[in-house]
Structure formats: C-alpha cells, structure tokens
Amino acid sequence: MTHSYTETPESLTTSSEELKYGEREILEGQLITFPNPRIGRRYEVQITLPEFTCKCPFSGYPDFATIYLTYVPNERVVELKSIKLYINSYRDRYISHEESINQILDDFVAAADPLEVRIKGDFNPRGNVHTVVEVEHRK
Numbered sequence: 001m002t003h004s005y006t007e008t009p010e011s012l013t014t015s016s017e018e019l020k021y022g023e024r025e026i027l028e029g030q031l032i033t034f035p036n037p038r039i040g041r042r043y044e045v046q047i048t049l050p051e052f053t054c055k056c057p058f059s060g061y062p063d064f065a066t067i068y069l070t071y072v073p074n075e076r077v078v079e080l081k082s083i084k085l086y087i088n089s090y091r092d093r094y095i096s097h098e099e100s101i102n103q104i105l106d107d108f109v110a111a112a113d114p115l116e117v118r119i120k121g122d123f124n125p126r127g128n129v130h131t132v133v134e135v136e137h138r139k
Contacts, residue, residue: 025085026085026088026089026091027089029082029085029086029088029089030082030086030111031078031079031082031083031086031107031108031111031112032078032079032082032111033076033077033078033079033111033112034076034077034079035075035076035077036073036074036075036076036077037077039074039075042072042115043072043073044070044071044072045070045071045072045073045077045078046068046069046070047068047069047070047080047083048066048067048068048069049066049067049068049069049083049084049087050066051064051087051088052064052065052066052067052087052090052100052121053065053090053091054090054091054093054094054095054100055092055093055094055095056094056096057094057095057096060094061126063097063123063124063126064123064124065097065121065122065123065124066121066122067087067101067104067119067120067121067122068118068119068120068121068122069083069104069108069117069118069119069120070117070118070119071108071112071114071115071116071117071118072114072115072116072117073112073114073115074112074113074114074115074139075113076111076112076113076114077112078108078111078112086107087104097121097123097131097133098133100121100133101119101120101121101133101134101135102133102135104119104121105117105119105135105136105137109137114137114139115138115139116136116137116138116139117136117137118134118135118136119134119135119136120132120133120134121133121134
C-alpha cells in the first residue's frame with residue numbers, strides 16, 4: 001500500500017491563522033472550571049481519557065496511554081471539553097511518563113482545587129515494557 005503526502009515539513013506552519021480549528025483550540029486550551037453545583041456533598045467524578053499521547057524525550061517515539069482521573073470536587077468542577085483539549089496538548093511534547101502524569105496532577109490541582117484527586121496513566125507497552133504511573137493529591 002502506498003501513501004502519498006504532499007505537504008513537506010517546510011510548508012507546515014505554527015501561525016495561528018493557518019492552523020486548523022482543532023489545532024488552534026488545543027493551543028489555546030486551558031483547564032476551565034465552573035462552580036460545583038453540590039458544594040458540601042461529597043461525590044466522585046471519574047474521567048477516562050483513552051487517547052493520550054506524548055513523545056519520548058529520549059527517542060522521540062510516540063507514547064500512548066489511557067489516563068484515568070478521579071476526583072472529589074471542592075468548590076469547582078472541571079469542564080470536560082477543556083480537559084480533552086488540555087490532554088491533547090501533550091501530543092507533540094517530549095515528556096516522560098512520570099513527568100507527564102505529575103504535570104497533569106499539578107495543573108489539575110491548580111485549576112480545580114479538588115478535595116482529592118487520583119490520576120493514573122496506563123501506558124501502552126513498548127519494547128516489552130508496560131508502565132503505569134499513579135499520583136494523588138489530598139487536601
């Protein structure tokens with residue numbers, strides 16, 4: 001099977017006017033929160049993000065993972081589209097498994113200030129190595 005691709009690396013651009021709308025949304029993406037509709041009630045929110053990808057900082061090879069995020073909201077709840085765009089912003093970053101999951105935790109805590117949050121990154125095996133990184137934060 002032959003694939004042809006006419007766009008050369010020189011023709012790719014980072015200009016926001018020439019980016020596709022999804023690429024612009026990812027670049028502009030930030031974790032957005034809104035008021036918790038049930039402050040004082042303890043409940044869990046579970047989010048699964050099965051298409052996480054980043055790049056190995058040593059080889060440049062892509063890494064793929066499913067991110068499991070479970071949190072107990074305090075005064076703020078994270079908006080789901082914003083977390084999708086935030087997670088997609090990792091796709092071209094050279095970052096280790098350990099650092100990516102820890103950075104997601106730091107950013108989530110800074111944005112949502114949850115009572116508790118657990119984040120698990122279950123990375124697809126590469127070279128016969130399967131990695132799972134779990135971090136948590138509690139107030």
